[in-house]
Amino acid sequence: MNIGGTTKSHAKTALIFGVSGQDGAYLARHLLGKGCTVHGTSRDREMSSFANLRRLGIVDRVILHSAGLTDFRSVLEVINRVRPAEIYNLASQASVGLSFDQPVETLNSTINSTINILEAIRFLGLDTRFYNASSSECFGNTSAPADEAVPFHPRSPYGVGKAAAFWAVANYREAYGLFACSGILFNHESPLRPVRYVTQKIIRGAADIAERKAEVLELGDLSIARDWGWAPEYVDAMARMLAHDEPEDFVIATGEAHRLDAFVAQAFAYFGLDWRQHVRSNTALLRPSDILLSVGNPEKAKRLLGWSAERRMAEVVGGLLDAEMALRVAG
CATH class of the missing domain: 3.40.50.720 (NAD(P)-binding Rossmann-like Domain)
Known part of the structure; x- marks a missing residue:
C-alpha cells in the first residue's frame, strides 16, 4: 500500500x-x-x-x-x-x-x-x-x-x-x-478548527461584519507572524x-511567515472590505508571553x-472563507 x-x-x-x-x-x-x-x-x-x-x-x-x-x-x-x-x-x-x-x-x-x-x-x-x-x-x-x-x-x-x-x-x-x-x-x-482559535475568530468575524451582524472585531497583538498551512x-x-x-x-x-494583520487583511479583502475600519487591538486579549515570529x-x-x-496563507484564508460561507448558505 x-x-x-x-x-x-x-x-x-x-x-x-x-x-x-x-x-x-x-x-x-x-x-x-x-x-x-x-x-x-x-x-x-x-x-x-x-x-x-x-x-x-x-x-x-x-x-x-x-x-x-x-x-x-x-x-x-x-x-x-x-x-x-x-x-x-x-x-x-x-x-x-x-x-x-x-x-x-x-x-x-x-x-x-x-x-x-x-x-x-x-x-x-x-x-x-x-x-x-x-x-x-x-x-x-x-x-x-x-x-x-x-x-x-x-x-x-x-x-x-x-x-x-x-x-x-x-x-x-x-x-x-x-x-x-x-x-x-x-x-x-x-474549517474544523473551533472558534477559540484566532484564525476562526477572524474568519467568522469578517463574515459577520460583511453580513452586518457585527461592526467591530477585537483581536490581540496584530504584529505577530506565523507559518500558516x-x-x-x-x-x-x-x-x-x-x-x-x-x-x-x-x-x-x-x-513562509505572515503577520496576523496580513491574515486579517486577506480575510476582509474577500468581502471587499478594509480591515482597518473594523478591527481593534485589545490588550486584554494578550497572553502572558507570546511568540513574535514562528516559521x-x-x-x-x-x-x-x-x-x-x-497551500500558503492566502489560499488557506480563501479555503476557510469558502467553507464558512458555504455553511452559512446551507444553514
Missing part, C-alpha cells in the same frame, strides 16, 4: 488517539482513503458527538473506543485489543491560550498520554510504529526558519508540555529501539513519517518524504 512518496506503508490497521479533533478527523479520512482499517479513541465514545468525523462523512467507517490517555491501564487495554501497526497520538489539550489558564492539566495530558502509549507499546512487545504530534511552540521565537536542529525555547505551558513529550519519544526510540517519531508541525488550519495536507506528512524507512523527527511547515524550514520533509505544502 502506498502512502505518499516512494515508500510503502507499514500499516494495515491504524489507531488514532484524539480522532475527534481537527487533525484526527482528517488523518482518519486520509488513512481510510489508503485502504487502512482505522480505529479511534475518545474519552467516552458514548458521550462524544464525533462532530468532525460526521462532518467529513466517515463516522461510520471508524471503529471507535473509549480511552483515558492519562490512565495507563485504559491505554494498555485499547492498544492490546487493537494491536495496530501504526499509532498516532494527536490527543491532549490543544490550545496555547487555554494552557495559561490550565497549565497543570495541559502538562499532565501532554506528557502522561505520550509516555503511557510508548510504555504500552514497549510492555506489549509490539512492532508498532508510533507518531507523536509535536508543535512549533517548542521552538518559541524563530529568528530564521527553524529546522530539526534548532534548540527548543517554549513560551507557554503548551509548548513546555510538547517539548517534554518530544524528548520522551526520542528517549524511547534510543533506549528501546521503538519506531517512534515526532512531527514538529507549525500552524495548520481548516492547510491541515489536510499536514496529516499526509504524518502518514509519510511512519511509512519512512527509519524513525526520524520532521518539521512540517510552509516555510519553519521543511527542507528535510521535502528531501526524505517527498512532502511539501501546497
Whole structure:
C-alpha cells in the first residue's frame, strides 16, 4: 500500500488517539482513503458527538473506543485489543491560550498520554510504529526558519508540555529501539478548527461584519507572524513519517511567515472590505508571553518524504472563507 512518496506503508490497521479533533478527523479520512482499517479513541465514545468525523462523512467507517490517555491501564487495554501497526497520538489539550489558564492539566495530558502509549507499546512487545504530534511552540521565537536542529525555547505551558513529550519519544526510540517519531508541525488550519482559535475568530468575524451582524472585531497583538498551512495536507506528512524507512523527527511547515494583520487583511479583502475600519487591538486579549515570529524550514520533509505544502496563507484564508460561507448558505 502506498502512502505518499516512494515508500510503502507499514500499516494495515491504524489507531488514532484524539480522532475527534481537527487533525484526527482528517488523518482518519486520509488513512481510510489508503485502504487502512482505522480505529479511534475518545474519552467516552458514548458521550462524544464525533462532530468532525460526521462532518467529513466517515463516522461510520471508524471503529471507535473509549480511552483515558492519562490512565495507563485504559491505554494498555485499547492498544492490546487493537494491536495496530501504526499509532498516532494527536490527543491532549490543544490550545496555547487555554494552557495559561490550565497549565497543570495541559502538562499532565501532554506528557502522561505520550509516555503511557510508548510504555504500552514497549510492555506489549509490539512492532508498532508510533507518531507523536509535536508543535512549533517548542521552538518559541524563530529568528530564521527553524529546522530539526534548532534548540527548543517554549513560551507557554503548551509548548513546555510538547517539548517534554518530544524528548520522551526520542528517549524511547534510543533506549528501546521503538519506531517512534515526532512531527514538529507549525500552524495548520481548516474549517474544523473551533472558534477559540484566532484564525476562526477572524474568519467568522469578517463574515459577520460583511453580513452586518457585527461592526467591530477585537483581536490581540496584530504584529505577530506565523507559518500558516492547510491541515489536510499536514496529516499526509504524518502518514509519510511512519511509512519512512527509519524513525526520524520532521518539521512540517510552509516555510513562509505572515503577520496576523496580513491574515486579517486577506480575510476582509474577500468581502471587499478594509480591515482597518473594523478591527481593534485589545490588550486584554494578550497572553502572558507570546511568540513574535514562528516559521519553519521543511527542507528535510521535502528531501526524505517527498512532502511539501501546497497551500500558503492566502489560499488557506480563501479555503476557510469558502467553507464558512458555504455553511452559512446551507444553514
